[in-house]
Amino acid sequence: QVQLVESGGGSVQAGDSLRLSCAASGRTFSSCAMGWFRQAPGKEREFVAAISQSGSSTYYSYSVQGRFTTSRDNAKNTVYLQMNELKPEDTAVYYCAGDPRRVIGTQKANTYAYWGQGTPVTVSS
Numbered sequence: 001q002v003q004l005v006e007s008g009g010g011s012v013q014a015g016d017s018l019r020l021s022c023a024a025s026g027r028t029f030s031s032c033a034m035g036w037f038r039q040a041p042g043k044e045r046e047f048v049a050a051i052s053q054s055g056s057s058t059y060y061s062y063s064v065q066g067r068f069t070t071s072r073d074n075a076k077n078t079v080y081l082q083m084n085e086l087k088p089e090d091t092a093v094y095y096c097a098g099d100p101r102r103v104i105g106t107q108k109a110n111t112y113a114y115w116g117q118g119t120p121v122t123v124s125s
Helices: none
Strands: 003-007 010-013 018-025 033-039 046-051 058-060 068-073 078-083 092-099 119-124
Touching: 003 092, 018 033, 018 092, 018 119, 033 068, 033 078, 046 068, 046 078, 058 068, 078 092
Parallel strands: 010 119
Antiparallel strands: 003 018, 018 078, 033 046, 033 092, 046 058, 068 078, 092 119
16 A cells, blocks of 8 residues: 655746655555646546656656656655646646556556545646
8 A cells, every 4th residue: 555645736937847746655655656647627637747666767748748757766755746837727736646556657547546635736827
């Protein structure tokens, strides 16, 4: 079992940067593929980024490619999402998720077993 707690969200201006953190408890974190998702008001939860168990592989949604970077520190049981050049359309609650069954996670939320409570990000123009 892995428990996830996100932090680092906030209110920023367009063009600013934020770094989200997701701290995990449990000794199986390093064997979990991790993902980031977001959900804007009135919209479905959407995939943002995924990172493999070791951190050597990552991939991103088209909408954030080139602006967001995910990384992880397995010694600290933490995964990060660095968000640069933020846009108003990035406004959402951001969630980290863990998949203990795959080397790297998918883009489908229902394949992840563990979820954090979410951290809100608001980007104003």
